[in-house]
Amino acid sequence: MNKHENRKRYLKFIYFILIIISIFSTIYIIKYFFDIYKSKKQSSLLNEIKLDENTAILVEKVSENNDSIVPIKTEKMQKVEELKKINNDIIGWIEITNTDINYPVLQGKDNDFYMNHNYEGEKSKAGAIFLDKDYDWNIPSSNLLIYGHNMKNSTMFQNLLKYNRIDFYYEHPIINFTTTTEDSEFEILAAFYSKVYYQSDKNVFRYYNFINAGNEQEYNSFVQNAKNASLYDTGINAQYNDQLITLSTCSYHTTDGRFVVVGKKKTK
DSSP: OOHHHHHHHHHHHHHHHHHHHHHHHHHHHHHHHHHHHHHHHGGGHHHHOOOOHHHHGGGEEEOSSSSOEEEOOOHHHHHHHHHTTTOTTEEEEEEOTTSSOEEEEEOOSSSSGGGSBOTTSOBOTTOOEEEOTTOOTTTTOSEEEEEOOBOTTSOBTGGGGGGGSHHHHHHOOEEEEEOSSOEEEEEEEEEEEEEOOOTTOOSOOOGGGOSSOSSHHHHHHHHHHHHHHOSSOOSOOOOTTOOEEEEEEEOSSSTTEEEEEEEEEOOO
């Protein structure tokens, strides 16, 4: 075999490799943008649900004793019920008005699955917004610990990091969380940078270990540590038995960094 034939075979091989690389690159790019599309599409899920007349009648009911209107379920609560037909792991909806945070919240059997699967259970780099597996709805637990990725395209919990500015907090002081049984508002009491600590680290605030307070002291300690770590004073405090919500996402200010927003449920 002469040098010319060897060269031709070599060029064909290189050409074949380039085609393979091109195909896989194209597939990756398509999947990347499809994930972005699916992530953004979640924000419009509630608006796409149309309640029929038989369902909508649950919004209000005339009391048997008088002519007053008694609210049973808000439209948003009913829509969360409809979403559970897509995936029974959907336990609620989180929204911070006038931000990109507007998503279904899921709860899996572990804290790994929804790190890389979307609300439909499909593989996704963006994952889903999800509640810690240890939250017990039968109690219910003290703290709704909710996770979401910090995506560069501003989807999922990326907007949480804007709470590093007090002016953003002033414009967005409320977290809305809706389940099939309740429409709740949470007043933000703290926003702070943190990290996942090593087991050997002592005297550190492991916010991610707090879901259900064993006693009043444990509850008060979490609230005080959150307020001490906060970048600014919101003027909001919480008392034992107040329901809390904690939103957590990745931050790149340090290794294993996190950014955290804590809120207290408003009483009606």
